[in-house]
Amino acid sequence: xxxxxxxxxxxxxxxxxxxxxxxxxxxxxxxxxxxxxxxxxxxxxxxxxxxxxxxxxxxxxxxxxxxxxxxxxxxxxxxxxxxxxxxxxxxxxxxxxxxxxxxxxxxxxxxxxxxxxxxxxxxxxxxxxxxxxxxxxxxxxxxxxxxxxxxxxxxxxxxxxxxxxxxxxxxxxxxxxxxxxxxxxxxxxxxxxxxxxxxxxxxxxxxxxxxxxxxxxxxxxxxxxxxxxxxxxxxxxxxxxxxxxxxxxxxxxxxxxxxxxxxxxxxxxxxxxxxxxxxxxxxxxxxxxxxxxxxxxxxxxxxxxxxxxxxxxxxx
Numbered sequence: 001x002x003x004x005x006x007x008x009x010x011x012x013x014x015x016x017x018x019x020x021x022x023x024x025x026x027x028x029x030x031x032x033x034x035x036x037x038x039x040x041x042x043x044x045x046x047x048x049x050x051x052x053x054x055x056x057x058x059x060x061x062x063x064x065x066x067x068x069x070x071x072x073x074x075x076x077x078x079x080x081x082x083x084x085x086x087x088x089x090x091x092x093x094x095x096x097x098x099x100x101x102x103x104x105x106x107x108x109x110x111x112x113x114x115x116x117x118x119x120x121x122x123x124x125x126x127x128x129x130x131x132x133x134x135x136x137x138x139x140x141x142x143x144x145x146x147x148x149x150x151x152x153x154x155x156x157x158x159x160x161x162x163x164x165x166x167x168x169x170x171x172x173x174x175x176x177x178x179x180x181x182x183x184x185x186x187x188x189x190x191x192x193x194x195x196x197x198x199x200x201x202x203x204x205x206x207x208x209x210x211x212x213x214x215x216x217x218x219x220x221x222x223x224x225x226x227x228x229x230x231x232x233x234x235x236x237x238x239x240x241x242x243x244x245x246x247x248x249x250x251x252x253x254x255x256x257x258x259x260x261x262x263x264x265x266x267x268x269x270x271x272x273x274x275x276x277x278x279x280x281x282x283x284x285x286x287x288x289x290x291x292x293x294x295x296x297x298x299x300x301x302x303x304x305x306x307x308x309x310x311x312x313x314x315x316x
Contacts, residue, residue: 178309
């Protein structure tokens, strides 16, 4: 009897252990699945395709450009057009109709709303900008190891964006960061230099380049207010991931931006007034091909000439 009882007890314990083991395995699978989803989310945030595929396809007198931006979102649809790019605006302060400051829910009129970035992307958290923007900022200078780039700011049309840059600049957020992506028409259908990821290696190898953020996001501004033509500076985010601007930005170095102008999805906030020759030098230096970028798996085609931001500052 005692032997039988002992066997029954051992069997019960063994069953409990098995249930515990199965529960633990289930928990581990859930954790692994969640980690994979976070990685997929971060990957989607880095690589954003606008168009049906990669490269540039010529179609009956028109061009379908498959374009990629880092910064967030999912695939969208590129515009197909045989027309030329809209005439470049003469000034970033050209009057346009834009949403009022603080048009997003939760923000008071005349203020900006900066929300926590919930994407699980790596963040360099230095706090959040003040809600009330300073409308007197005139220029932004990016001092790099390749030369200085001066930008005339469209503060009146993108006050919350400029306000964010003023805050991050004061915190030295950009100092020592690398411009991680050099997009060219031959590789992505775009022509831009992208910067602003605080963790980017800019080596053309890292799959995490383009994932970094300041830990907060804010809404789009000035969409349609400026062309994305040569010299335009605009925020990087996914075409379908609206209102998720962070610290990453891009500088256009070409005039053929028909598709981007047809479906404005990125906040333009200024135009280069000095230093386009610096951009041209970087472009002439070529890029390091990153196959993961081409497959939309993260990373980026990096400039062969390392571009390191020494300082970023605003002036009134």
